[in-house]
Amino acid sequence: MTSTLPARLPAAGGVAPVALVSESALRQNAPLALAAGTGSRADDVFAADAWGHGAEWVASVLSDLGMDAAPLDAAVLFGLPGSHARPVLSLRGRALGTKPLLRGEGVSYGYTHRAPLDTTVALVTGGYAQGVVRSLGNAVSVSIDGRRHRIVGRVAMDVCVVDVEDAVVPRGSEVVFFGDPVAGHPSLREWTDATGLTPAEIIAVVGVRADRRVTA
Incomplete structure (x- = not known):
């Protein structure tokens, strides 16, 4: 069946998140x-x-x-939530850099999140143009080097902001939006719970809008 979904679009700076299958x-x-x-x-x-x-x-x-x-x-x-099979698709981004965020300072459009304490935030590739739905801001976490960190503020077109707290996150660090919970990744179910979308709706968009690559 021919897909009617939009073609992939590059993220900011040509660095697109990867839909790994x-x-x-x-x-x-x-x-x-x-x-x-x-x-x-x-x-x-x-x-x-x-x-x-x-x-x-x-x-x-x-x-x-x-x-x-x-x-x-x-x-x-395809290993969707509830199937008890291995997820075939995972979404990976990269940290573009980090900066301190002082108590009371806000992030992203409209400052829907303000830091309750001094912290550090990372700018991460992956936004609503690649299927990271806007409603995920302030609602779900990502995994960086085995640790969970929350997406904060509104998700932008090609990037989002993650509160990494005291973690050291070098530029280029891999960020897992969702994947295999057995491997410690956030589950796609967290996205369905936060957005009200079905797993099929989410992965169909992510798969065609991110940079899709095959891994063994």
Whole structure:
């Protein structure tokens, strides 16, 4: 199915967040998706560019496994919340830099967040143009070097601000917006709870708007 979603757009400065899709997770999930889809109405796994994972890539992996997409349960195949399967897609950004934020100072448009204490904030690649929904500001956290840090203030078009407190976050540090909870990443469920969107709606947008890459 041809995607009707917008094409990818580069983030500020040409540094786009990365939608990382895991081939090992897709291969591991495929037999589970077949079992889950048997005897029920299977979802169209190729809808919206394979739910943001890349229809051509998903088709090639399934073909290599000798599998037909028709009977597969898409939620299980892609490891969405509630499926008990490995998430195939994760969203990663990069820290562009940090700066001190003094008590009472605000961040981003409208100063919807003001620091209750002196702290440090990081500017991170990834904004609403790449699927980091505006309502995630002041609502969810990201993972940097294994620690959780909250997104604060309003999410901008290509970047957002993260309160890193006392952590040392060098420029270029990887920031995980969501991924595999088993690996300590924030869950996509946190995004659905904060936004009211479905997992499919979120990953379909993220997958086509971020810089999508395949990993083993």
